[in-house]
Amino acid sequence: MKRSDLIPVMLLLPVLGFVAVQAMHTRAITATTQAASLAPASRVHKKHSASHTMESAASIGESSDDNSTLDYDVDMKTRDVIDIRRRIQLGENGTYIGEILGERDSALARWPERLTTPVRVWVGSGPEIAGWDPSYPERVRDAFDQWANLGIPVKFTFVRDSTDADVHVSWIDHFDSPISGKTIWARDGKWWIVTANITLALHHNAGELLDSKAVRAIALHEVGHLLGLDHTADTANIMTARVRVRDLSEADRATMKLLYSLPPGSVK
Structure with missing residues (x-):
């Protein structure tokens, strides 16, 4: 059974005027070829606290039916890292791709092409929530x-x-900590989400209700992570850590x- 990389993203709640959302990540990385977990990491800074575990990765990281990740494998032996770096250098002006590479240890993760078989999204409701x-x-x-x-090769x-869904969106009254959203995605060994x-x-968590405009802004940020x-x-x-x-x-x-x-994958 393949194990996947589980990455939670948590956002702090609105402050100042419209909305300000602070994000922090807790990254759980599992080995793709062995059952043992990686050693715990102590890397902590203003945006991330990282720990390496295996727990829960298998249950969320599997792909099934017509969306099997076997269809999306990249032959790493023929993957031209030098060409990928060149393409990044040519296209990076006006982007923050370099910051993403810095956060991901020079690796990129994304969904495979999903135009003919769109990503299936289930959006729940929460009428029982005040x-x-x-x-x-x-x-x-x-x-x-x-x-x-935007014209990316992914439809929803x-x-x-x-x-039936690949993606689930659910609602809660509040988090115990001052966050307003959490995204968890799982990838396979080739860095396909x-x-x-x-x-x-x-x-x-202090009791303030988010209005619909704040919900949309937070959702935009979270779908960006997704x-x-x-x-x-x-x-x-x-996609700033504090959404304004x-x-x-x-x-x-x-x-x-x-x-x-x-x-997707490493550009090292």
């Missing part, structure tokens, strides 16, 4: 559409049955397009 707005699911679907409309289709979960909170983006230092972008904007920037768009023009 403050629930029926417009919230539509805001989330719009966030997926905003990224897909929304399904009613959660058991194969499945993902997003959890969104309706309230800050598609393979990491953080950028520039606060003008939706409502829409995708030109750098967000350019970075996503560049990411999906490149094969």
Whole structure:
């Protein structure tokens, strides 16, 4: 059984004016060829705390039926790393691809081509949660559409049955810590993303209700992570660690397009 790389992304809640979301990652990395877990890491800085475990990776990292990752394998022996680096250098102006490589130890992760078999997304509802707005699911679907409309080779289709989905979006009242969203995606050994979960909170842990505009902004950020983006230092972008904007920037768009023009995996 293949094991996958499980990456959670957690966002802090709105402050100042519209919305400010602080993100921190907890990365759980499992070996793809052996059962033993990697040694715990102590790398901690202002955006990340990293620990290496095997737990839960297998249950979320499997791909099945017509979306088997076997269809997407890249022959690493023929993978031209020098050409990939050249393409990054040619296209990196106006993007933050370099920051992503820095966060991922010079590796890129993304979904395989999913135009003919779109990624199946289930968006749940939370009417039992105080403050629930029926417009919230539509805001989330719009966030997926905003990224897909960039022309990347990934489309999304929304399904009613959660058991049919590759991606699940669910809701909670609040997180115990001051975060408002969490994204977990799993990859195979070739760095193809194969499945993902997003959890969104309706309230800050101090009790403040998020309005629909804040939910959409947070969803845009989370779907960016789901598609393979990491953080950028520039606060003008939706993928900054503290989200202060409502829409995708030109750098967000350019970075996503560049990411999906490149094969996944290490560029070392």
